[in-house]
Amino acid sequence: MRRRRFVTALAATPAANALLGQQPGRTDEASKLTTISPDAAALAVPRFFSAAQLGALKNLCQILLPSMNGNPGAAEAGAAEFLDFLIGVSPLERQTLYRKGLDTLEADAKRKYSKPFAELSAAEADPLLKPHLAQWTFDPPKDPMKHFLTAIRADVRTATMNSREWASAASSGSRRRRGGGGVGLYWHPVDPTRAL
């Protein structure tokens, strides 16, 4: 406690940096060091969906957006793992929509093919998915499965096209450019209100 007060007092003096051994200039060099994102070095650990739900989600993502025209698909972009994180931190309504949607697909797959949705081919999945496709309107469809499929079709595209993998494919000269990998002007928090 006493030490903290001492350090605070020191920081208020003009010579504080020198006394604390922080040399001006070194911070500039540190900010020039190249760093990489966690996704470039490590894998995300899914923790929201059950194993069966996650299996269904992975296969569904891949069916909705497979790798095409030299661009990575949902699987290469880790879309399902990312959605596990995103939905896990989303409002309850969104979580329920996803969980129920995946459970329904799982139950339908078992009823029709006696195997989990995760093991279905795209051709096998089609009859389970197509009846739930809906024409676009501003408000989401009232039917929960149509709502789920509308939501996940959009989410998989964003998760894939905004991935590191998509961006590096788009910038590689040998591959066909398809936009996405969205680069934009990011606004930092501007002098945010301090919690008192």
Next chain:
Amino acid sequence: MAKKIYDVLIVGSGHSGGMAAHTLTEKGVSCLMLNAGPVADFEKDRTTKAAHELPYRGFGKPGEHPHIFQANEFNANTWVNEKEAPYSHDKDAPYNWVRVRLLGGRSLFWARQSFRLSDYEFKAADHDGFGDNWPIGLADLDPFYSRVEAQFKVVGRKEGWKQFPDGNFVSGPAGASADSECVKRLTAAAQKMGYGVSRMRAAMGDGGLASSVNLCLPGAVETGKLDIVPNAVVREIKIDRNTGKAAGVCFVERHSRREMEAYAKVVVLAAGTLESTRLLLNSGICNSSGALGRYLFDQQYGATVVAAMPEAMNGKARPGMIGGGVFIPRFQNLDQSRKLNFLRGYAMPMGTGSSPDAKYFPAYGAELQKLLDTYAGACIQGGIYGEVLPRKENHVRIHKTGRDAWGIPTLHIEARYSENERLMAQHAADTMEEMYKSAGFELLVKSTAVNPPGYSIHELGTARMGDNPKTSVLNRWNQSHDIKNIFVVDGASFVTGGWQNPTMTILALSMRASEYLAEQLKKGEL
């Protein structure tokens, strides 16, 4: 410190506050501007980033901005945080209140589409019998529109149509090249149906920024007559009990929550329509008419119709075939002998040469990709800017218990669209469909849904002007009927809004009110 009394205290720094400061300081009036939020530094506060570098891959933090459809992870930090500054609405009546509290307010981010109101709006009640007229007309505002258009460098094409008044344009529409084949066909189809086709009108500003912080405030500061205090969250207007007049305002310093008071001979509210009304309601003043908080309206958006030009599909577009935008102003209900099943009217902005959004196709996988490839660059997309009727029952009131982060009572917003808005949206979608088909285009999407109130970010009314103090809050000079040294210069004063994006009218009204205020001050009338 000695008590400092300014001539005018301005609450808010957006288009309306910026214009008030600009006009008043030019006339030698000393001003203090209080703004709830901080000053943004365009260099330091923005960085170019890829979406995958952001924590939520561009989705944004889930649930962070539940009412702001324009929010994304790149711009999330620029909008008002609803946890800090909440508001409420009934569950079945969502309202999208989109606010910015940075110095400059929403003028930092607006899309710059710039129109004048016409006498079809100013004198709407004379025309169709619904609601009330403004106490002023286009002739009153015309000289102010002209000066604002010059200051904001508005470009557009003159048409000579009474319902689409021409402006003091600095040049023709930006980037106006020869009409593409697609635009020519669309124009011919529209004309066959009795619609005229124009081009978008827009404020070019400086380098594309047409904000209060680059076009209004620098000149005002240069006069030496303007002090700006950021991070000052105004709580209420302070009334002098002896005179019954405003003496200044009470505000809370945003970071420290220190309570403070500032003084002036006149208070100008420019906090962005509903925030100005909230301040008056929280102060318990300017409501002898009972109209304060009432007649809330905006413009309706939502109806969308997308088509494709067959000749441009499958990558076959050649130069000059497709591209460019058109703007079709209101052509409905101008002639009262040919009434439609709804009142008032709408405009249709249209773009050509775009690619379709994947969400438009009920498909996925390779099938979806094939559709996207087929229609890439071949689309025509149209929408609606529709008038919303000002109705007394659509209103805001102070929530009984709700408080923001500074302990200031919050707003409850109650606004619902009526059958008139729904019928108008249907008519717009049917009209666009007919136009596209007549031009030989293939219809892809037709949606008649009306987006929630507030979505257009053009909230208007709640302290409307009028000559009758029993039915209006402000007089024709944006001045309170009840307390003569209070002015409201933002969109709260609107009586009707038409289909037109409102900012040019807000700026012109603020300039006009400020000149009147300066004269009255000089005469010692305030």
